[in-house]
Amino acid sequence: METLNHDQLEELISSLQMHVIGVSSKEKEKEKEKEKEKEKETERKEQVSYLFKIKEKDKMLWAFYIMLHGEDAYKYLKTKFVADKEVRIKSVEKLQKMSNVFKQHKLNRGRIEAELSSDALLTLEGFFGLCIIHNLSAIFIKKNCYCELYGVGDSDNPYLIEEGENGIGIHVFKRKELSGEMARDVRKTKWKMENVLAPIKSISSYTHSELLEIYDKVMSISKESKESKESQHVKEKKTKQYLYDYICEQFT
Incomplete structure (x- = not known):
């Protein structure tokens, strides 16, 4: 076994020290990130409401998943791929047993089924198709406009999905009735799009x-x-x- 001379030994010790410092710095950064997340979580719990941003690429599908199962179920999902497929497959199965109620909302049943049966990102039509299938009321907000379907779910306390410059999020409320207050304000102050596919007429x-x-x-x-x-x-x-x-x- 080769014996290290004094210079080589010092170089090895220095290298090990730098490695330990590097690992320690990374661990500290991770701890800081965890602390920040905890602080954000505490702030959220204290707030009456907040906009929960969707990080995944298929934002409309995951906004709907939160509507269906709740924010905690979304946050602690281990395999989002499996959950994505489950929502799509079960929704298509339900759709196939339904009468064509989509027509009265000016939505295309065939397109919605094809969209849910594929890996395509969910469109606004597909999102509202899911709302009809699962009988959930939602308002989609973009800038000073909004879109919603009447006669679906609890329209007095709907879910509110909002698209802004930084992406799409879902409003989370401490009490359910608070969503109704925000919905009434949206309907009063913003312009309602004509329908999902054609927001404005000619x-x-x-x-x-x-x-x-x-x-x-x-x-x-x-x-x-x-x-x-x-x-x-x-x-x-x-x-x-x-x-x-x-x-x-x-x-x-």
């Missing part, structure tokens, strides 16, 4: 005053101050086409 379906009323509701909230935003829009001549184009931009 321009010829509206008068200028009707478009102006919709426009006033959907002026999206941005980082600009209210004054600068107003002055920007006042400069534009609010023709029917201008109003219609601006409203359509809110759905993209």
Whole structure:
């Protein structure tokens, strides 16, 4: 066995020390992350409500999973792939036993079944299809617009799904009735899309005053101050086409 000289021994000790320091630093970072998560969890429990962001790619499906099984069931899932398949398969089985109630909500049963039978990301139509299958009421919010189906589930206390700049999340409430309060506020202050597939009708379906009323509701909230935003829009001549184009931009 080769004997290490003094320099080699010092180099080995230094290397081991650096390794220990590196491991220790990583462990400290992990501990800090855990502490931050605990703090966030404590803050959430103390809040009346909060927006729980969906991290997975198929955001609409996992938002629905939380509606169906709850936030804790989602957070502690060991195999999300299996849970994804279970939701899809069981929902298709239920759908096949149902009458075509999708038509009255202007949804396509065939497309919904095909979507759930594949690995495709869930669309808004597929999401509301699941709501009908499982009789759950939900409101989907995007900017200053919203979409919901009437006559499905508990519409007085619906689930609220919101899409923002940082993705999609589901509002979690400490008490169920609080979702009803937020839902009433959404219905009062935001514009209801015509339906899931066609948020707005053709321009010829509206008068200028009707478009102006919709426009006033959907002026999206941005980082600009209210004054600068107003002055920007006042400069534009609010023709029917201008109003219609601006409203359509809110759905993209």
